[in-house]
Amino acid sequence: MTPLVRALSAELLKLRRTLALWMCLIAPATVVVLLVLQMTFSRGPAMQPTPEAAWLMFAHGVLGIWCFLMLPLFVTLQSALLAALEHSENQWKHLLALPLPRHVHYVAKWVALVVLLLVAFVVLCVLVPIGGWVLDLLKPDFGIGGPPPLWMLVRTSAAAFAASLLIVSLHTWIALRWRSFTVAVAIGMSATVCGFLIGQSERFGYWYPWSMPLHVMAGKGQHLELVVLVGVAGGLVVALLGPLDFGRRDVS
Amino acid sequence: MTPAISTRGLTRRFRGSFGVGDLDLTVPAGSIYGFLGPNGAGKTTTIRLLLDLLRPDAGTIELFGRRLDRGHRDALALVGALVEMPSLYAHLTGRENVEVTRRLLDVPRQRIDAVLRRVGLEDSAHRRVREYSLGMRQRLAIALALLGEPRLLVLDEPSNGLDPAGIVEMRALLRELASDGVTVFVSSHLLAEMEQLATHVGVLQAGSLRFEGTAGELRARVNARLAIRCGDAARASALLTANGETFVQDGDTLYVTLSTRDEAQVNALLVANGIPVSHLAREHASLESLFFELTAARPAREAA
Numbered sequence: 001m002t003p004l005v006r007a008l009s010a011e012l013l014k015l016r017r018t019l020a021l022w023m024c025l026i027a028p029a030t031v032v033v034l035l036v037l038q039m040t041f042s043r044g045p046a047m048q049p050t051p052e053a054a055w056l057m058f059a060h061g062v063l064g065i066w067c068f069l070m071l072p073l074f075v076t077l078q079s080a081l082l083a084a085l086e087h088s089e090n091q092w093k094h095l096l097a098l099p100l101p102r103h104v105h106y107v108a109k110w111v112a113l114v115v116l117l118l119v120a121f122v123v124l125c126v127l128v129p130i131g132g133w134v135l136d137l138l139k140p141d142f143g144i145g146g147p148p149p150l151w152m153l154v155r156t157s158a159a160a161f162a163a164s165l166l167i168v169s170l171h172t173w174i175a176l177r178w179r180s181f182t183v184a185v186a187i188g189m190s191a192t193v194c195g196f197l198i199g200q201s202e203r204f205g206y207w208y209p210w211s212m213p214l215h216v217m218a219g220k221g222q223h224l225e226l227v228v229l230v231g232v233a234g235g236l237v238v239a240l241l242g243p244l245d246f247g248r249r250d251v252s
Numbered sequence: 253m254t255p256a257i258s259t260r261g262l263t264r265r266f267r268g269s270f271g272v273g274d275l276d277l278t279v280p281a282g283s284i285y286g287f288l289g290p291n292g293a294g295k296t297t298t299i300r301l302l303l304d305l306l307r308p309d310a311g312t313i314e315l316f317g318r319r320l321d322r323g324h325r326d327a328l329a330l331v332g333a334l335v336e337m338p339s340l341y342a343h344l345t346g347r348e349n350v351e352v353t354r355r356l357l358d359v360p361r362q363r364i365d366a367v368l369r370r371v372g373l374e375d376s377a378h379r380r381v382r383e384y385s386l387g388m389r390q391r392l393a394i395a396l397a398l399l400g401e402p403r404l405l406v407l408d409e410p411s412n413g414l415d416p417a418g419i420v421e422m423r424a425l426l427r428e429l430a431s432d433g434v435t436v437f438v439s440s441h442l443l444a445e446m447e448q449l450a451t452h453v454g455v456l457q458a459g460s461l462r463f464e465g466t467a468g469e470l471r472a473r474v475n476a477r478l479a480i481r482c483g484d485a486a487r488a489s490a491l492l493t494a495n496g497e498t499f500v501q502d503g504d505t506l507y508v509t510l511s512t513r514d515e516a517q518v519n520a521l522l523v524a525n526g527i528p529v530s531h532l533a534r535e536h537a538s539l540e541s542l543f544f545e546l547t548a549a550r551p552a553r554e555a556a
Binding site: 001006007009010013014016017018085089090091092093094095096097098099100101102247248250251 | 322331341
């Protein structure tokens with residue numbers, strides 16, 4: 001087995017019984033439940049939409065809140081939790097004294113975060129149809145009917161996932177670079193709050209890493225290709241630079 | 253025989269503190285090497301350098317003749333280490349903790365039971381580490397260090413926080429490992445502990461190595477002294493002074509530094525001059541007294 005595969009298998013075991021694993025279910029479920037409740041208690045559209053349009057409205061609502069707010073916070077929290085596994089008791093002095101290349105530990109954390117985010121997206125794609133059916137039961141007036149918009153859901157999710165790789169890489173570096181959980185969370189929360197303003201800017205919004213996932217859906221999707229490209233390319237560049245910095249670091 | 257650890261000119265400075273300077277350590281393979289020094293002398297810094305956790309400003313490290321630096325870390329496969337307090341995953345069981353390191357090292361699964369048995373944790377391995385006592389955590393950390401069947405075990409203050417029974421157990425375990433041919437490099441400020449354990453000693457103060465050699469060589473550096481009680485201390489001291497002996501008096505006991513005469517000759521001198529000797533005992537210098545002599549020899553700031 002290569003060192004990276006060994007480190008990934010160790011990473012998987014370390015996640016046992018952690019909040020990080022549960023968050024893959026809790027975070028998307030929170031957004032879906034919130035939207036179901038909001039649409040159940042709202043007055044509903046003035047004109048009755050078609051069943052397809054009602055489905056799209058619900059799915060867009062969920063994905064919008066997810067990409068705008070929950071996704072950046074999810075990446076922040078998960079990266080901090082993954083890093084805290086090693087920072088809390090200074091595991092680094094054990095891990096980095098093992099005869100593995102140092103960068104392997106960094107890359108394993110990055111892959112773990114990517115996989116956790118991917119799992120959360122899959123859970124979201126499963127929960128949106130379930131949420132829609134529940135909404136239909138609670139409020140038939142909303143007009144949901146027919147099959148859920150699976151293609152739109154998967155396509156938008158895949159693009160948003162790709163566009164979030166840049167913040168995944170940035171937060172992996174931030175969380176591993178500083179030992180403090182607070183620093184990692186404070187940076188992520190501030191960046192997310194800044195996204196409220198910057199993300200809405202027509203000129204700069206789609207260049208702001210924490211708003212890139214949202215811009216997959218913005219307008220008519222005119223920035224989709226750009227944010228996916230920059231998200232993936234930027235994510236890979238930062239993911240490659242991070243281990244260089246990590247490899248030089250001393251363990252105090 | 254190639255030494256287990258050999259450093260040449262090893263130096264690492266920190267802003268505002270000593271670090272370590274120009275260390276030439278030679279740790280013979282198969283030895284139990286006591287790495288002694290007061291707190292802040294640079295023991296942990298040295299150990300971190302030996303494990304490539306810190307990069308040196310200058311100097312080289314070889315483990316069993318193999319170079320160790322950021323670009324050459326293979327030699328770490330020969331080493332098991334426990335640096336300061338054990339680093340463990342409290343939410344995992346003891347066995348799962350060992351399994352994490354086993355996956356990283358890619359050693360056979362049977363090794364888990366072997367190391368848990370060796371440190372006496374096989375019955376508690378299913379419990380989560382957050383329920384462990386400090387002594388159990390320490391033993392589990394030793395199990396992790398032993399997992400890769402290292403030829404060199406590096407331990408930083410392993411007795412810290414252990415109760416007396418735990419210290420005795422730790423000492424027995426280290427002796428057992430040494431008898432299996434494992435070189436044990438153990439730092440400590442507990443000198444009495446090392447006196448019973450170490451075959452070789454290095455003494456570090458303010459970042460410099462003050463002494464390195466066998467425990468016997470260290471003792472030989474300071475002459476033994478003779479404690480004498482006799483009928484007439486005043487006459488005895490006059491006689492010893494007249495004969496060129498150096499001594500100190502503490503109550504009615506005279507402590508003579510043995511240099512030119514041995515104890516029999518000192519006794520004969522006193523008796524021949526009509527001074528009856530009621531007590532005569534040769535006292536070996538303990539490592540503790542030697543240590544203070546070595547480390548107090550120079551004011552700390554001089555070496556900075």
